[in-house]
Amino acid sequence: xxxxxxxxxxxxxxxxxxxxxxxxxxxxxxxxxxxxxxxxxxxxxxxxxxxxxxxxxxxxxxxxxxxxxxxxxxxxxxxxxxxxxxxxxxxxxxxxxxxxxxxxxxxxxxxxxxxxxxxxxxxxxxxxxxxxxxxxxxxxxxxxxxxxxxxxxxxxxxxxxxx
Amino acid sequence: xxxxxxxxxxxxxxxxxxxxxxxxxxxxxxxxxxxxxxxxxxxxxxxxxxxxxxxxxxxxxxxxxxxxxxxxxxxxxxxxxxxxxxxxxxxxxxxxxxxxxxxxxxxxxxxxxxxxxxxxxxxxxxxxxxxxxxxxxxxxxxxxxxxxxxxxxxxxxxxxxxxxxxxxxxxxxxxxxxxxxxxxxxxxxxxxxxxxxxxxxxxxxxxxxxxxxxxxxxxxxxxxxxxxxxxxxxxxxxxxxxxxxxxxxxxxxxxxxxxxxxxxxxxxxxxxxxxxxxxxxxxxxxxxxxxxxxxxxxxxxxxxxxxxxxxxxxxxxxxxxxxxxxxxxxxxxxxxxxxxxxxxxxxxxxxxxxxxxxxxxxxxxxxxxxxxxxxxxxxxxxxxxxxxxxxxxxxxxxxxxxxxxxxxxxxxxxxxxxxxxxxxxxxxxxxxxxxxxxxxxxxxxxxxxxxxxxxxxxxxxxxxxxxxxxxxxxxxxxxxxxxxxxxxxxxxxxxxxxxxxxxxxxxxxxxxxxxxxxxxxxxxxxxxxxx
Numbered sequence: 001x002x003x004x005x006x007x008x009x010x011x012x013x014x015x016x017x018x019x020x021x022x023x024x025x026x027x028x029x030x031x032x033x034x035x036x037x038x039x040x041x042x043x044x045x046x047x048x049x050x051x052x053x054x055x056x057x058x059x060x061x062x063x064x065x066x067x068x069x070x071x072x073x074x075x076x077x078x079x080x081x082x083x084x085x086x087x088x089x090x091x092x093x094x095x096x097x098x099x100x101x102x103x104x105x106x107x108x109x110x111x112x113x114x115x116x117x118x119x120x121x122x123x124x125x126x127x128x129x130x131x132x133x134x135x136x137x138x139x140x141x142x143x144x145x146x147x148x149x150x151x152x153x154x155x156x157x158x159x160x161x162x163x
Numbered sequence: 164x165x166x167x168x169x170x171x172x173x174x175x176x177x178x179x180x181x182x183x184x185x186x187x188x189x190x191x192x193x194x195x196x197x198x199x200x201x202x203x204x205x206x207x208x209x210x211x212x213x214x215x216x217x218x219x220x221x222x223x224x225x226x227x228x229x230x231x232x233x234x235x236x237x238x239x240x241x242x243x244x245x246x247x248x249x250x251x252x253x254x255x256x257x258x259x260x261x262x263x264x265x266x267x268x269x270x271x272x273x274x275x276x277x278x279x280x281x282x283x284x285x286x287x288x289x290x291x292x293x294x295x296x297x298x299x300x301x302x303x304x305x306x307x308x309x310x311x312x313x314x315x316x317x318x319x320x321x322x323x324x325x326x327x328x329x330x331x332x333x334x335x336x337x338x339x340x341x342x343x344x345x346x347x348x349x350x351x352x353x354x355x356x357x358x359x360x361x362x363x364x365x366x367x368x369x370x371x372x373x374x375x376x377x378x379x380x381x382x383x384x385x386x387x388x389x390x391x392x393x394x395x396x397x398x399x400x401x402x403x404x405x406x407x408x409x410x411x412x413x414x415x416x417x418x419x420x421x422x423x424x425x426x427x428x429x430x431x432x433x434x435x436x437x438x439x440x441x442x443x444x445x446x447x448x449x450x451x452x453x454x455x456x457x458x459x460x461x462x463x464x465x466x467x468x469x470x471x472x473x474x475x476x477x478x479x480x481x482x483x484x485x486x487x488x489x490x491x492x493x494x495x496x497x498x499x500x501x502x503x504x505x506x507x508x509x510x511x512x513x514x515x516x517x518x519x520x521x522x523x524x525x526x527x528x529x530x531x532x533x534x535x536x537x538x539x540x541x542x543x544x545x546x547x548x549x550x551x552x553x554x555x556x557x558x559x560x561x562x563x564x565x566x567x568x569x570x571x572x573x574x575x576x577x578x579x580x581x582x583x584x585x586x587x588x589x590x591x592x593x594x595x596x597x598x599x600x601x602x603x604x605x606x607x608x609x610x611x612x613x614x615x616x617x618x619x620x621x622x623x624x625x626x627x628x629x630x631x632x633x634x635x636x637x638x639x640x641x642x643x644x645x646x647x648x649x650x651x652x653x654x655x656x657x658x659x660x661x662x663x664x665x666x667x668x669x670x671x672x673x674x675x676x677x678x679x680x681x682x683x684x685x686x687x688x689x690x691x692x693x694x
Contacts, residue, residue, distance in 0.1 A: 046594055111487070120454065149672070
């Protein structure tokens with residue numbers, strides 16, 4: 001059945017873990033990147049549209065557009081792997097009416113003011129509160145790098161790092 | 164084994180795995196056990212047996228891709244333990260594998276520790292960057308992490324030294340039925356390596372090539388090496404017929420006029436220096452916070468040194484490049500080259516703000532990692548290794564070192580070419596390369612060759628048969644004969660299918676998959692259902 005096979009936050013968007021692992025294990029044939037910035041960046045958009053494996057569709061949408069198309073057509077007939085660059089964009093898209101059941105946090109680079117919470121994932125205080133908000137809306141949030149590695153849920157991450 | 168031998172083996176591990184110096188030559192040690200087995204053989208004076216053990220292990224780990232430092236198992240430690248035990252106790256390679264695999268899983272923790280040490284060094288690098296000290300940035304990335312990791316080598320030396328004695332005692336205490344079970348594990352496990360590789364390159368429409376490889380070996384007894392030549396021919400034909408190569412194919416559309424600028428502040432030597440810095444240290448500073456960020460900054464030092472003179476400019480440039488960066492380091496070299504070009508533009512007065520440089524770096528690192536991981540570790544390295552597995556199985560020492568040299572030298576020059584290309588044409592080069600369809604064609608061709616070879620290797624090396632016999636009034640029927648009359652190698656094929664379904668449907672967790680395969684092996688082998 002078509003639909004959202006995997007929704008993931010990963011600031012590198014399409015990279016090795018996506019191409020060699022998640023595309024296959026989630027049985028997706030379409031990658032939808034949701035990012036307000038990227039959609040307006042002509043150069044990088046073309047890079048992402050070209051740097052894809054044979055037979056996989058890549059679409060880039062703004063948060064609003066993605067939510068709108070979700071409500072209208074469930075984003076078409078593909079098996080979708082949806083990628084977000086930031087927590088903020090997920091929040092925005094969900095605010096516009098995108099319905100997701102599960103959210104995988106897979107990669108958020110370390111920066112000043114962020115705390116490393118799980119392998120290559122670092123979160124700011126604001127991102128944590130946003131994730132908790134999303135979780136309160138009934139979205140199951142978990143942290144995982146690759147399919148063969150262990151995952152952790154938001155609760156334990158919050159308990160270990162932010163309480 | 165003497166203590167000196169154990170220490171030398173530990174130091175070899177330190178050199179290729181902890182320091183990871185010389186990216187393209189150390190990467191094979193990260194992704195494949197065969198090279199480490201070869202080294203252990205050299206030290207213990209029996210390379211021939213060592214590469215046989217290495218070959219058996221290699222089949223299990225073929226196609227291991229570990230993007231973003233996500234390796235589930237340390238294959239070099241597996242090889243170290245398995246090979247040294249086999250060589251000192253005379254244990255069969257199939258048995259040594261049963262010890263080696265868990266050792267690899269546990270050994271993985273040492274790498275987590277090593278990455279933790281690297282974080283501290285990167286933080287020190289930050290300080291030097293702030294002070295504008297190029298030397299400090301290099302020292303904190305090149306010397307410190309590596310010297311401190313010598314300490315981590317000590318537990319390995321102890322394991323290598325005492326391991327064989329412990330293993331021998333354990334083996335004596337183990338009952339025969341369990342030994343049968345272990346042998347069965349040894350014959351099932353190669354299916355895991357093939358299943359993992361199928362996960363990366365096993366596209367549905369290309370699966371007939373797998374069938375051809377399997378049937379060719381099963382019914383025509385074609386050896387693996389000539390099979391690879393057939394595979395190369397078929398890949399060539401496939402690419403020609405699909406228009407990927409030949410007259411109508413897209414070409415690298417180089418518009419010489421689109422070169423970034425006529426004027427250059429950097430010489431060819433500076434650019435090569437920067438690449439060599441990248442090649443030498445790309446993975447040395449790997450950690451969970453910045454991944455390859457510190458290494459990236461180290462690669463930029465020859466550029467920064469040449470372009471900037473004031474303390475402020477140098478410090479700003481160093482800090483600019485200490486941020487998070489992660490890509491596949493061979494094919495991702497193009498991103499480093501592009502960045503060098505952007506820095507040069509900036510130094511010549513063009514309006515290239517920090518955000519532009521960062522945007523290009525972070526935008527391009529992902530896509531090129533996706534391509535690079537698929538090419539380097541999903542196809543090229545496993546194919547080269549698979550070519551040499553038959554020789555290694557026969558105990559030919561060349562098979563232990565040739566894959567490292569071939570992959571290492573080839574990748575060294577691929578990286579250099581991409582780096583220079585990126586520097587010459589700036590950010591446009593990324594689109595030029597992607598539009599040329601070059602990566603797609605190489606991935607397609609390599610996948611075809613790879614699938615054909617996996618087919619052949621499954622037929623050759625997944626040795627699952629059943630000794631069961633049905634007794635009826637008329638006589639005895641060996642079940643194996645019935646299987647053979649349907650399709651030769653039906654059981655190996657079913658085993659592969661089972662393992663493939665298992666890691667995709669039942670448990671994606673690698674550790675759980677291995678544990679369950681162990682249990683299945685012990686039960687089926689112990690009960691004498693398969694042999």
